[in-house]
Amino acid sequence: MASNPTPEFRAEAVRVALTSGLPRKQVAADFGVGFSTLSRWIQQDRRNPEKPAAQSDLEREVAELRKENRLLREEREVLKKGHPVLCGAKQMRFAFIAKNADMLPVERLCQIMDVSPRGYRAYRNRPLSQSQRKDLVVLAHIREQFALSLGSYGRPRMTEELKELGLEVGHRRVGRLMSENGIEVKRNKKFKATTDSNHSFNIAPNLLNREFSADRPNQKWAGDISYVWTREGWLYLAVILDLHSRRVIGWAASNRMKRDLAIRALNMAIAFRRPPRGCIHHTDRGSQYCSHDYQKLLRQHGFQASMSGTGNCYDNAAVETFFKTIKAEMLWQRSWRTRRDAEIAIFEYINGFYNPRRRHSALGWKSPLAFEAKAA
Numbered sequence: 001m002a003s004n005p006t007p008e009f010r011a012e013a014v015r016v017a018l019t020s021g022l023p024r025k026q027v028a029a030d031f032g033v034g035f036s037t038l039s040r041w042i043q044q045d046r047r048n049p050e051k052p053a054a055q056s057d058l059e060r061e062v063a064e065l066r067k068e069n070r071l072l073r074e075e076r077e078v079l080k081k082g083h084p085v086l087c088g089a090k091q092m093r094f095a096f097i098a099k100n101a102d103m104l105p106v107e108r109l110c111q112i113m114d115v116s117p118r119g120y121r122a123y124r125n126r127p128l129s130q131s132q133r134k135d136l137v138v139l140a141h142i143r144e145q146f147a148l149s150l151g152s153y154g155r156p157r158m159t160e161e162l163k164e165l166g167l168e169v170g171h172r173r174v175g176r177l178m179s180e181n182g183i184e185v186k187r188n189k190k191f192k193a194t195t196d197s198n199h200s201f202n203i204a205p206n207l208l209n210r211e212f213s214a215d216r217p218n219q220k221w222a223g224d225i226s227y228v229w230t231r232e233g234w235l236y237l238a239v240i241l242d243l244h245s246r247r248v249i250g251w252a253a254s255n256r257m258k259r260d261l262a263i264r265a266l267n268m269a270i271a272f273r274r275p276p277r278g279c280i281h282h283t284d285r286g287s288q289y290c291s292h293d294y295q296k297l298l299r300q301h302g303f304q305a306s307m308s309g310t311g312n313c314y315d316n317a318a319v320e321t322f323f324k325t326i327k328a329e330m331l332w333q334r335s336w337r338t339r340r341d342a343e344i345a346i347f348e349y350i351n352g353f354y355n356p357r358r359r360h361s362a363l364g365w366k367s368p369l370a371f372e373a374k375a376a
């Protein structure tokens with residue numbers, strides 16, 4: 001057994017006992033001390049740790065760095081949410097603190113937002129101004145209309161919707177409230193080619209010539225085919241639009257992009273509208289639209305066939321815009337388990353929202369049904 005062990009000897013014996021994973025009896029034997037003596041040293045070390053100054057300084061520095069790192073993480077999380085607010089007025093920063101008081105202590109949030117806790121307390125105790133009360137009313141309507149629009153209305157359409165509800169609001173106020181409260185339209189994108197122009201069918205001239213407006217219903221129709229991905233595979237969607245009101249008057253969906261898909265959409269539109277002879281029917285040069293069966297149906301009902309130029313999507317921009325709209329506002333917002341699920345959602349979107357409710361800038365911010373009713 002070591003006689004009169006030095007502090008360094010004791011510290012090393014304790015360190016080995018606590019960190020080596022060896023049995024304490026073996027450590028005591030290795031250091032030539034009794035088991036009870038080693039146990040007493042360990043207890044004394046835990047009660048009154050006597051660490052070298054260098055080790056204490058290192059641990060103190062590590063503790064400070066950990067604290068600084070924690071504070072930086074806190075600031076980062078706050079700044080991720082409050083970045084637009086930092087450039088705004090104090091009222092905006094106070095409102096942000098009130099909304100996120102569960103993230104950090106109020107004093108810490110005030111420090112990050114560069115406002116005083118005293119000012120924040122005054123803000124909390126101060127009654128709402130008339131402008132703030134109106135903001136709360138407008139915000140409640142924005143949340144409701146955003147949900148009804150399937151999360152598709154940005155600032156311009158939202159402003160028009162609120163004005164029709166009788167609220168006196170401008171684009172700037174609506175945009176500010178949507179930005180401050182994280183109300184934003186989400187967009188995604190997928191791509192799959194749907195036009196097969198490599199065929200031997202006859203091509204019709206471009207009678208539409210990018211004139212997408214019409215003076216009356218059943219004067220100009222436009223059609224196209226697009227797609228949506230499901231876990232079962234692709235679902236193809238064919239639509240017919242009346243360019244007078246941008247209303248979807250015929251549509252069909254299928255797991256295959258064959259000519260009968262386009263014919264089903266056309267038959268639905270004909271049965272619904274019974275158009276007069278001479279109506280322009282515009283599509284791209286896809287084989288579904290150039291096929292003998294499709295062209296025969298057009299001749300039977302007196303349509304004037306019109307087709308886009310080779311590979312020029314702008315010649316059928318009205319229908320391309322519809323597909324972009326339905327994908328961004330509904331189809332790309334979730335994953336579809338089956339084709340049937342997607343087909344039901346398309347039906348509900350067209351008949352429950354797009355035709356009766358969705359506002360179009362080309363129609364003076366009216367929905368297709370409202371525009372047709374006004375023109376009647």
